[in-house]
Each structure stands twice: as C-alpha cells, then as structure tokens.
Amino acid sequence: MKPPPFAYECPTEVADAVALLAAHGADARPLAGGQSLVPLLNFRLVRPAVLVDLNRIAALAHVAVEDGTLRIGAMARQAAVEAAPAVARGWPILTEAVGHIAHPQIRNRGTVGGSLAHNDPAAELPAVMLALDAEMTARGPAGTRAIAAPDFFTDTMETALDADELLTGIAVPALPEGTGWSFREAARRQGDFALVAVCVLLRPASGGGLNARVVVTGTGNGPVRVPAAEAILAARGAAGDACEAAGAAAAEAVEPMDDPHAPAWYRRRLVAALTARASMEAATGMEA
C-alpha cells in the first residue's frame, strides 16, 4: 500500500472535526478533497497519525448567495462552484478561474477550502479570492474568527490558519455594478498549475479614472496585488498604451525565480503580456 498507516476519523459535524484536530494537535491533518494531500500521502511525504476526513460534513458543502454575498462552504467541490449559475452571474471571474484548475476529474473531488488552505503558490483560487476581497472563516477551539484574504495567504503553502483551526467558509462580497473582469493564465499544458496567472478587475471611478485591482500569481510565494499596475490604470484608464504600461509595471514589480518549469525572464514576460491583455479585456467588459 502506498500511503503510510493512519487512524481515520470521519466526523459529520464541524464541532467534532475541530475537537478532533484540537485533541490530536500536530499529529492530525484535515482531509478535504484530497487532490493534493492524497498524492503527498502516496509519496509518504507527510505521515499524519490521524486523518480527519471532512467529506461527510454536510454543513460545509454549500454554494449560496445571501444578501448579495457569495458564501461558499469550505468543502464545496470546485465542480459545484464551476457549475453554479449564481456564481457565473455575479462572480464570473471565479467561474472562469475554477475552469483552469486541473481537470474535471480533479474538480469533482477538489474543494474550494482545500485549495485555499493548501495555498499552492501557483494555484488559481488563492489569486482570485485575493482579487475579490474574500473573507475566510476559521473555527478553532477558541471559537470562530474572520481572516481577510491579504492576511490569510502568508507564504508558499502557508496560511494564517493555526494548526488546530479549520477553514469553514469563504465569503465573497458582491462585485460593484459595472465591474469589468479578466482572468488570464499561461500553463504549458491544459490543466497544469499556472506558470503565471493574472486577475484584473476594473470599474469607472467617480473622478474619471478607474478603480483597478491587479493580482498576479505564479511568480513567487503566491498571489500578490500589484499597486504599481493598479495606479497606472487608475490614473490613465485603459486607453492608448496604458494597458501595456500596466503590464510593464507589473513585470517590474514581481520577483520570479528560475525553476524547472520556466526561467524568471520568461515569467516576467508572461506577467507583462497577460496583465496588458487582461487589462484590455476587463476594460472592454466595464459598464458605466
């Protein structure tokens, strides 16, 4: 058998899962969709004494809109989010981004919360949640707390979650009326993690410029906002060569490293090109 032995717990309530994680401390790992954790187990790169399987916790599986806010249970399957008409209507950038995650066979099991808590530095969901100002809800022995996206994704494969805390839900605020959006990704093969992915959200600002949000991932420790590119779009709009200038600013702001998948210079060029194209596409989609 490939995975190392572990004790298996399969709670049906969030409180029981939290209690199990608290009781076993660092020896326990929560099991979400398993599309990253099970390979790590099969390689025996992780050897938890206890696996706390979250797949039978019905209260974590929802994808619902409440008062304009999208609420996603941490165990909602990526495929469920991809197929949800309410998400496609209100948060189409999320629908688009989920479609870039691996393959349907993976998205049928993979969960939104699992991907966010795993925080692979080239994963799509952390980037789009950062772009959308999502708020994560974590529950631990001491109770529940909310963590804003910029505080949640702390480093490569690291989040603000404590070892005994469970990510239970994600709240995504409504996109302001008229927001144009774009999600652009470059990967060597369909379904691979991104070499670079870019999220751009644009809407007209009251003073004449734009409100701009630019998030880039794949260039280091996870998704980053790029204020230099946002400032150019805010001041100059998307006309003329402003989108190219935003792309150039983004390429200068990121700090990619050489790795076996791509050299740093290539990632910089991807950042420039994808940011420019995403800015143009988002600008085209804006409605006054």
Next chain:
Amino acid sequence: MDAARRTVRVTVNGESHEKEVEPRLLLSDFIRHEAGLTGTHVGCEHGVCGACTVLLEGAPVRSCLMFAVQAEGASIETVESLADGDALHPLQEAFRREHGLQCGYCTPGILMTLKPFLAANPEPTEAEIRQALSGNLCRCTGYQQIVAAVRRAAAMLRAEAP
C-alpha cells in the same frame, strides 16, 4: 498507532461489496484487489495520469486519490460496466475500429472519462474532445486515433439515442 480496519460497503457496477479494509487502502486498490475488478489500471498513483479514473455517483474521479473508506455507501462504475457480455459498448467499439489504443494501459480511464463527457455533450468539437482528454495521459498513440475514436463514438451514440 491506531489504524483499525473498517468495514466498507460499496456498490461497484451494481454489485454490492462489503470488505474489512485498512483506512489507507486506496479506492483504486480496493477495486482491483478487494472487488477483483482489474480493468481499472493504476499508473502514476498520484493523480496525474488518469488511468484509474472511475465514476463515483456518475462523476469521473481519480480512484487513486481517495480512500476506499471514503466511498462507503457510494455507487461506483468501472470499465467492466461498459460491455454487455460480448457486445462492446459504442465507446469500446469506436476505439477498436479507430485503433484508439496500442498498449491499452490508459484506455479504461479514458473510456470512463468519456462516458459522462459524451452524455453531457453528444456532439463535441475537436477542441472540446482534446480538452476532455487532457486529464488522461496516453504514451502510445499520439492521441490522433483517440480523437477519431471519440468522434466515431459520439456519432454511434447519437445514432443509438431514441
């Protein structure tokens, strides 16, 4: 370390299987070694190659990326569910006619990926076919004949539909 065995009840291709297994037993190994259905192949065993794809409640999943205990109470379909006795399923017949396989190792996973794909999209474009196949690695064919087989299977299934 407590890795106590657990009883798992799973329906595979309409037949109920009840076995006592270690929690770490992968669903792919359960299907092959406990249910005795060796049509499901294991290639990479870390979710990349797609050879072990089966249908879990009708949806394609990698059976090497879940544990058998997680499938408790679930209904699973494997490649053995396709043929009706000696009569091949249209997907299998199309792959045979178009030489959509050489060594055949990847074929069960490809067929189980395609069954729900063609049910949802009976007339796919070539781009959609290639996208649907992107999660299944074939190292023999170069995919050309596989794409042709999918086109033929889609036509056969459309002709068969009421």
